[in-house]
Amino acid sequence: MGLRRELQAELAQAFDTDLADAVAAVDGSRSVPGTYDPEKGGSTPATTLHYAGRGVFGQYKVREIDGTRILASDVRLKALQNELFVKDGDAVTEVPAIPAIGDRISGYRVMDVGQDAAKATWTIQLRK
Numbered sequence: 652m653g654l655r656r657e658l659q660a661e662l663a664q665a666f667d668t669d670l671a672d673a674v675a676a677v678d679g680s681r682s683v684p685g686t687y688d689p690e691k692g693g694s695t696p697a698t699t700l701h702y703a704g705r706g707v708f709g710q711y712k713v714r715e716i717d718g719t720r721i722l723a724s725d726v727r728l729k730a731l732q733n734e735l736f737v738k739d740g741d742a743v744t745e746v747p748a749i750p751a752i753g754d755r756i757s758g759y760r761v762m763d764v765g766q767d768a769a770k771a772t773w774t775i776q777l778r779k
Contacts, residue, residue, distance in 0.1 A: 658769050
């Protein structure tokens with residue numbers, strides 16, 4: 652078993668047991684602009700990409716808050732990369748979702764997205 656799979660398995664187990672009270676559903680969306688179709692002479696309409704998973708919402712430490720890039724009201728989300736999937740209607744697909752700046756997650760706007768070195772978790776900065 653590789654490091655990423657091992658880390659994700661251990662985190663998933665922690666999400667199910669030790670962190671079960673803190674784990675919340677994550678619902679994200681992104682507006683995808685339409686593209687120009689030269690054959691039709693027009694553009695395709697914009698669509699909305701939806702994704703879902705689970706994660707742990709938390710606050711930033713006082714020493715991390717600078718009042719400009721990170722505000723006291725910002726929220727940090729830790730989500731497992733192997734549990735964040737694109738939704739097709741109400742069904743969750745097997746297509747991995749990659750959060751991006753500007754997305755909406757659980758009522759917040761995504762300000763920054765990072766991942767750990769093993770590419771096992773997303774760390775997402777959210778703002779109201």
